[in-house]
Amino acid sequence: MSDLYRLACPACGRDFPGEATTLCPDCFYPLSIVYDLGLVRQRISREVVEARRQDIWRYEELLPVEPESARLAGVGWTPLLPAHRLGPKLGSGELFLKDDAACFPTLSFKDRVVAVALATARTLGYDEVGCASTGNLGNAVAAHAARAGLTAWVLVPDDLESAKLLGTAVYGAHLVRVRGTYDQVNRLAAEIAERHHWGFVNVNLRPFYAEGSKTVAFEIAEQLGWRLPDNVVVPMAGGAQLTRIARGFQELVDVGLVPAHPVRIFGAQAQGCSPIAAAFLEGCRQVVPQIPQTICRSLAIGDPADGRAALEVMAASGGGAGHASDPEIRRGIRVLAESEGILGETAAGVTVAVAEKLVADGRIGRGETTVLCITGNGLKTLECLDGHLDLGAPLNPSIAAFEARHAELRGVA
Numbered sequence: 001m002s003d004l005y006r007l008a009c010p011a012c013g014r015d016f017p018g019e020a021t022t023l024c025p026d027c028f029y030p031l032s033i034v035y036d037l038g039l040v041r042q043r044i045s046r047e048v049v050e051a052r053r054q055d056i057w058r059y060e061e062l063l064p065v066e067p068e069s070a071r072l073a074g075v076g077w078t079p080l081l082p083a084h085r086l087g088p089k090l091g092s093g094e095l096f097l098k099d100d101a102a103c104f105p106t107l108s109f110k111d112r113v114v115a116v117a118l119a120t121a122r123t124l125g126y127d128e129v130g131c132a133s134t135g136n137l138g139n140a141v142a143a144h145a146a147r148a149g150l151t152a153w154v155l156v157p158d159d160l161e162s163a164k165l166l167g168t169a170v171y172g173a174h175l176v177r178v179r180g181t182y183d184q185v186n187r188l189a190a191e192i193a194e195r196h197h198w199g200f201v202n203v204n205l206r207p208f209y210a211e212g213s214k215t216v217a218f219e220i221a222e223q224l225g226w227r228l229p230d231n232v233v234v235p236m237a238g239g240a241q242l243t244r245i246a247r248g249f250q251e252l253v254d255v256g257l258v259p260a261h262p263v264r265i266f267g268a269q270a271q272g273c274s275p276i277a278a279a280f281l282e283g284c285r286q287v288v289p290q291i292p293q294t295i296c297r298s299l300a301i302g303d304p305a306d307g308r309a310a311l312e313v314m315a316a317s318g319g320g321a322g323h324a325s326d327p328e329i330r331r332g333i334r335v336l337a338e339s340e341g342i343l344g345e346t347a348a349g350v351t352v353a354v355a356e357k358l359v360a361d362g363r364i365g366r367g368e369t370t371v372l373c374i375t376g377n378g379l380k381t382l383e384c385l386d387g388h389l390d391l392g393a394p395l396n397p398s399i400a401a402f403e404a405r406h407a408e409l410r411g412v413a
């Protein structure tokens, strides 16, 4: 194992070398990866990072992965785009989009977390891996496992979008559709991982999985010219991504790659599944589980594993939370597509809709640098737009028919 990190219990400090464990058996506290940031600081610099390949492994000193052969190349380093047209529409002068709808290979930020978790699984000797998923994680596990020659088990609620189901099965993964909510699927996955001794990325490999999310924060800072933004808006399901983005920013400061700067972290959820946002808005420190009912299936986790930590991060950063109804989610998808040419999935609709409200309420200042995390690709969730866009009736193939349509669409009699 590297001298730069260890798997440890943050409560009692006990180490768990070479193990896939999530909870400390002594204090039942979730384990996390702890870095020797003093040592990392000696080895990493902007020049070292900039000279490396453009993927998540350019920050290797801050990732718990070795050896190099276990790493899937090409994951991450997605565009950070200035939102020249969406910004004015939302009322934000300095708006950026971190576009993980373009992440390799399965078009969501889950490729980052799976790259780290499966590299760890291989190092720990697992040849069967799996996950409980709301869709994107399953796609990523299936694809990465195929490339690595691992057998994959993907457990999902049976009502997912067809692109997410087909987009798992196509890689030869064992797709297990379960009649139930994500939270029921997740409990089943925990039992299976233990009984079969498989590497489940968001169960027994969770401390490693969560680390992959930090790379979004590393890239945002580097792409802004090695500085931190004022605000970031992140969609939340289990809450892992939001908490790790905050940690990622802090680690960059701690190792001297960026100057210290407060970043307000805002979490976005669908109204029909908003346990974390609701708790935040009610001023509660505890998350009360919900039964999801929303078109945003990717964020439909009613009992979020990192919910409490997400509440603490949002509060400590001076950020906040918000939620969006199904019609607002659809509108958010369309506004993003029409103004920036980016087709985000339902989670992106949530993020855009919540960001718009945060700017309107003055929670996000108009002149501040704000980054919206676009975490997944809308080609996977197109059915939420079925019946909501005008596709036009088919035309006869004649110029007269076209000109009649032209006049109609231009509003000319």
Ligand SMILES: Cc1ncc(COP(=O)(O)O)c(C=O)c1O
Pocket (backbone or CB within 6 Å): 108, 109, 110, 134, 135, 136, 137, 235, 236, 237, 238, 239, 240, 241, 242, 298, 299, 345, 347, 375, 376
């Ligand atoms: C597209 C997308 N965005 C955001 C999330 C939320 O991630 P987390 O569970 O880390 O909060 C998910 C989770 O599945 C997702 O699929």
Ligand SMILES: [Zn+2]
Pocket (backbone or CB within 6 Å): 009, 010, 011, 012, 013, 014, 024, 025, 026, 027, 028, 029
């Ligand atoms: Zn402990």
